[in-house]
Amino acid sequence: MTDSGSKLKIWKFLKIILSSLLITVLLLFTVASIRTLSLDVNVGLQLAHWEKTNNISLVIDHHQREELLANFKEAIRIPTVSFSETEINTTALLEFDRFLRKAFPTVFSSSLVHHELVGNYSHLFRVQGSQPDLVPYLLLAHIDVVPATESDGWEAPPFSAKEMDGFIYGRGTIDDKGSVMGILQALEYLLIKGYAPRRGFYIGLGHDEEVSGLNGAKNIVRILKQNGVQLAFVLDEGLAVIDGIISGLDGPAALIGVSEKGSATVKLTVSMLPGHASMPPRETSIGILAAAVKRLEENPMPRLFGLGPERYTFEHLAHKFKLPMKFVMSNLWLFSPLLGRLLERQENTNAFVRTTTAVTMFNAGVKVNVIPSLAEAHVNLRIHSAQSLQEVLDLIHATVADQRVKIELVEGFDPLPVSSADEKSFGYQIIKKTVLDMFPTVTVAPGICVGNTDSRHFKDLTSNIYRFAPAWFKPGDPQRFHGINERISKKNYEEFVVFFFNLIQNCDIQKLPEPHSSVHEL
Numbered sequence: 001m002t003d004s005g006s007k008l009k010i011w012k013f014l015k016i017i018l019s020s021l022l023i024t025v026l027l028l029f030t031v032a033s034i035r036t037l038s039l040d041v042n043v044g045l046q047l048a049h050w051e052k053t054n055n056i057s058l059v060i061d062h063h064q065r066e067e068l069l070a071n072f073k074e075a076i077r078i079p080t081v082s083f084s085e086t087e088i089n090t091t092a093l094l095e096f097d098r099f100l101r102k103a104f105p106t107v108f109s110s111s112l113v114h115h116e117l118v119g120n121y122s123h124l125f126r127v128q129g130s131q132p133d134l135v136p137y138l139l140l141a142h143i144d145v146v147p148a149t150e151s152d153g154w155e156a157p158p159f160s161a162k163e164m165d166g167f168i169y170g171r172g173t174i175d176d177k178g179s180v181m182g183i184l185q186a187l188e189y190l191l192i193k194g195y196a197p198r199r200g201f202y203i204g205l206g207h208d209e210e211v212s213g214l215n216g217a218k219n220i221v222r223i224l225k226q227n228g229v230q231l232a233f234v235l236d237e238g239l240a241v242i243d244g245i246i247s248g249l250d251g252p253a254a255l256i257g258v259s260e261k262g263s264a265t266v267k268l269t270v271s272m273l274p275g276h277a278s279m280p281p282r283e284t285s286i287g288i289l290a291a292a293v294k295r296l297e298e299n300p301m302p303r304l305f306g307l308g309p310e311r312y313t314f315e316h317l318a319h320k321f322k323l324p325m326k327f328v329m330s331n332l333w334l335f336s337p338l339l340g341r342l343l344e345r346q347e348n349t350n351a352f353v354r355t356t357t358a359v360t361m362f363n364a365g366v367k368v369n370v371i372p373s374l375a376e377a378h379v380n381l382r383i384h385s386a387q388s389l390q391e392v393l394d395l396i397h398a399t400v401a402d403q404r405v406k407i408e409l410v411e412g413f414d415p416l417p418v419s420s421a422d423e424k425s426f427g428y429q430i431i432k433k434t435v436l437d438m439f440p441t442v443t444v445a446p447g448i449c450v451g452n453t454d455s456r457h458f459k460d461l462t463s464n465i466y467r468f469a470p471a472w473f474k475p476g477d478p479q480r481f482h483g484i485n486e487r488i489s490k491k492n493y494e495e496f497v498v499f500f501f502n503l504i505q506n507c508d509i510q511k512l513p514e515p516h517s518s519v520h521e522l
């Protein structure tokens with residue numbers, strides 16, 4: 001074999017490799033472009049023929065506006081605070097109970113509505129449907145709120161419901177008394193107008209959601225189970241209409257939560273013999289624990305972007321972005337590793353990429369001249385949908401990798417199952433239709449809740465749990481959630497009432513319409 005002959009062979013070989021690479025790239029690009037053009041969009045069932053069941057319309061007149069706002073403000077003024085799992089304001093909860101009966105006399109007296117108290121302070125309403133073969137659904141909300149102190153920087157006292165510039169300020173205005181009051185106010189108006197539902201439904205109002213719902217939501221679930229109830233879907237709080245929150249996204253988007261991250265609280269402990277500071281050991285319990293904590297912070301949980309429902313959010317919103325983001329988001333099959341690296345750079349988007357690790361407590365030492373025998377830290381993790389609690393615990397053990405650090409799970413649960421968001425998903429499509437009828441310019445997309453809600457207790461009663469309320473979040477608003485200056489505009493609260501008024505009627509259809517045209521024909 002001559003020298004030039006082998007060069008020729010190498011050249012030929014290179015040419016084959018290069019041309020097949022080029023073909024692959026071209027093919028990928030073509031597929032990617034087609035996907036960029038064809039991905040739906042808002043159309044789906046919206047063009048299909050829906051059975052008309054929203055026969056009663058709500059035109060809010062001056063008198064009703066005054067009335068519904070007065071009711072809402074009164075709800076905000078009752079400080080139904082959950083301080084901790086063992087400390088809730090039961091006085092306020094009892095007052096809230098009396099208030100509900102006074103504010104919604106028709107709900108509490110209608111022969112169609114059965115009401116019961118659950119766990120002393122939570123409420124379960126059953127609204128009877130005329131067609132028992134239609135599977136009932138459940139609207140869920142919670143009465144309790146997180147603590148709030150005016151001195152933290154509130155512009156108005158947090159339980160004053162003070163009105164400023166068209167907004168009502170107060171703890172609970174978003175989380176979650178907008179839904180509590182919106183649902184009951186809607187039902188009150190429907191019943192007054194003589195409405196009788198075809199499809200029966202439940203309303204559950206928990207009293208301890210902010211401290212995990214063990215007495216409220218959990219007991220509501222127990223009662224429903226005892227009665228053999230299965231639910232078509234559950235709608236709880238969670239996500240909202242976001243407007244100007246995601247940079248690059250053109251126009252508002254209503255995100256309907258189809259799942260929630262899991263959670264784990266882990267306690268790390270190092271115990272050693274106590275000693276005097278004058279003769280210290282080479283390593284103290286504090287040093288050992290600090291090193292373990294540092295390893296956890298330096299070795300974040302693996303990047304899983306694209307393997308959970310966050311994928312659907314980006315795919316649904318892709319067409320609302322400009323190129324090149326539009327191209328990237330329409331083709332997560334190719335670009336999810338790239339996008340994951342971009343998103344992990346910011347704290348708020350890193351939460352979508354992985355299980356997050358937050359060291360929340362670190363306690364050690366009692367005296368300046370004593371080597372402490374015990375050092376303790378708590379780590380709070382929010383588990384990505386593509387991981388399990390057990391996998392996360394195994395990774396913590398592997399990362400800490402020090403026998404002297406005892407690792408205990410304080411509490412935890414797996415990520416919630418992912419509810420479907422396709423054209424056959426009754427709950428999702430009803431919520432979507434109700435949103436689009438009210439807000440035609442909004443893009444509706446499935447989303448993931450990084451926090452938890454009472455609805456997680458309902459997973460044995462239905463596989464269709466959605467987390468959404470028609471609150472409009474503009475820049476700065478997400479920080480008000482559990483923060484200072486929580487508020488809602490008067491107009492937006494009215495929209496809550498109208499939303500539930502329409503949603504309840506929309507649920508009366510016998511079944512979803514057949515899709516008008518499939519996504520790929522568009």
Ligand SMILES: *[C@@H]1O[C@H](CO)[C@@H](O)[C@H](O)[C@H]1NC(C)=O
Pocket residue numbers: 052053054055198508
């Ligand atoms: C609503 O009105 C239509 C006629 O406009 C009627 O066919 C339908 O049965 C009504 N639906 C309900 C739930 O009352």
Ligand SMILES: *[C@@H]1O[C@H](CO)[C@@H](O)[C@H](O)[C@H]1NC(C)=O
Pocket residue numbers: 078079081089091092093095
């Ligand atoms: C509990 O609620 C009542 C009103 O129902 C209020 O007067 C009281 O100050 C609240 N207690 C605390 C500790 O916030």
Ligand SMILES: *[C@@H]1O[C@H](CO)[C@@H](O)[C@H](O)[C@H]1NC(C)=O
Pocket residue numbers: 119120215
């Ligand atoms: C409800 O009240 C009763 C009597 O006051 C008490 O024994 C019970 O523990 C309470 N239940 C809950 C869930 O708070």
Ligand SMILES: [Zn+2]
Pocket residue numbers: 142175176209237
């Ligand atoms: Zn809440």
